Amino acid sequence: MADQPPTIYDVARVAGVAASTVSRAFARPGLVSSATAERIRQVAAELGYRANPLARALPNGRTSMIALAISDITNPFYNEIIRGAQVAATEARYTILLADTQESGVVEREALDRAMASVEGIVLATTRMSDSAIRVMAKQRPVIVLNRAVSDVPSVVTDNPRGVRRAAEHLAELGHRRITYAAGPEASWADGIRWRSLREAAMELELQVRRIGPHAPTVAGGAEAAAAFVRNPTTAVIAYNDRVAIGLIRALNAEGFAVPGDVSVVGFDNIFAADLVTPPLTTVAAPLHAMGWTAVHNLLALIGGASSRATEAVSLPSHLVVRASTARRSRKRR
């Protein structure tokens, strides 16, 4: 009474051919006479045959699955990235295995260990792993790191230097001369490069910059940053990301600072909420969808045997979205 799904043998029997022929008909149609191929297709359709992906994967490891590791899926930053990844995966008929690592290195290790064997490649969208741990992992399976550069491992990043530069220019044009950088987590690769790029840009643009932090990359972290900021305010701040910027603005308002009246704020990422808050946030928009898409696309290329000379980071352009959280420096000194 068990209504098991039909196997390749069922198809073979009904079509009057050997199982291997059925297999070929699907995998390498060229090796089968078009007549039999057609018949097999017919029978398969009638029987509702669908190759069992697990069984298929066993002999040759082609599971048609890739893992997407994200340390905090709660972060709205990832939504569009996941969508992009999903689109690229679907195009290639791959399935995404989600590894939300819940901000814990241990959970991450376990999740990836578990997933490793079932998966043809991995996109590390965010990870607690050290560079060397990542390199080790990359030895075993194709890996693409997102939003971080790890030497010898292909990556996809946004053009942070350019984004930061645009933000600084924008602020400079508005008359600001001193800029505070509200840093994100210490371990963040993006944080490091943003701060470095800002210093370089400041040099050229003859701005003064200083850094406060580190802070958690959250609204709460932004509030923390505000506390540090008010002790020695400037007329402009660039925040590690939009959530920090939002938290900062709210806390600043509570302290009696007007944004952008007294201080201009720019964030990073252009998350969904950036356009919804008051004032709408000026922010360096990352090409979220493209990042997810590109990461998976390149991963699949790697899996397909592309030389990983794509070892250099692929850099995707970001752009400044000017909204209302930045304005001309007000005359009154601050």
Added chain:
Amino acid sequence: MADQPPTIYDVARVAGVAASTVSRAFARPGLVSSATAERIRQVAAELGYRANPLARALPNGRTSMIALAISDITNPFYNEIIRGAQVAATEARYTILLADTQESGVVEREALDRAMASVEGIVLATTRMSDSAIRVMAKQRPVIVLNRAVSDVPSVVTDNPRGVRRAAEHLAELGHRRITYAAGPEASWADGIRWRSLREAAMELELQVRRIGPHAPTVAGGAEAAAAFVRNPTTAVIAYNDRVAIGLIRALNAEGFAVPGDVSVVGFDNIFAADLVTPPLTTVAAPLHAMGWTAVHNLLALIGGASSRATEAVSLPSHLVVRASTARRSRKRR
């Protein structure tokens, strides 16, 4: 030179036992003398042996994977749900396979077809499928539907009637007598029950209600709703979800309506942005994390053989979060 991962045979050989014994040592330790079990564990550790989950799954179908189908992963509503699901899955050492169906019935069908065979059960967090299609699917694999009730299929929903009731009471207490419901997508189960519940609550509370819509469940949908609303305004509106509420408020502001001065607005879901917009949104909060967790937890129970007499919907409590988008009805007539 291939550095293949060790197999069960490697462990068996080194430990000087049969492969089946190794298998037992891991799966049913009780059936192995503690001495050999210990030795096997040793050897396995030394060799860095990890059972190949695919190979393990083939004989008995226990893939330790479940699918999570979401039609629009772009919707921030799902972030916490996914996290909850992930936590429950991780607890049971299951892995989540993500099926973002990109709002397309076709993509969904394909994605699920592909995933079906690799997965022990499915959580339908959002789906385009008809009730009957879902029932068919539930015949083949354990299924839990989230946020929708399908007869004969176990589900997890939030207590919409109670949430709506609380929203209506809140508005009534503030002196509002006429409420507009800005509907979501026609196909949405939640939309249906919200509107029905609102009518019932209105009856008891002696309120007048009317409905506008359907609208897309997005900020743009909210703007649409505003256009319809202004043609015949009321002093209060309950929106299908937070995104619609936010879009509505913005469009209303653009039309010269103050919120909550002229019109009070309440949303649903309490998404991340709800607390960030101006005014902060009064909303019926869904227990997002718990929903994801419960869905997966119950699914795993089903997989574990629990009688699906859990066929009735599990209803999780929601609660009203009062923020600043609702206020006492202003005297001036509208």
Added chain:
DNA sequence: TTGAAAGCGCTAACAT
């Protein structure tokens, strides 16, 4: 162009 047969790594009877 097709068939036969030997696995992929693991589990689960069935023996011993």
Added chain:
DNA sequence: ATGTTAGCGCTTTCAA
């Protein structure tokens, strides 16, 4: 308590 032996459903030589 442990070993033997078939498979799970598919792919892939190797022959024919």
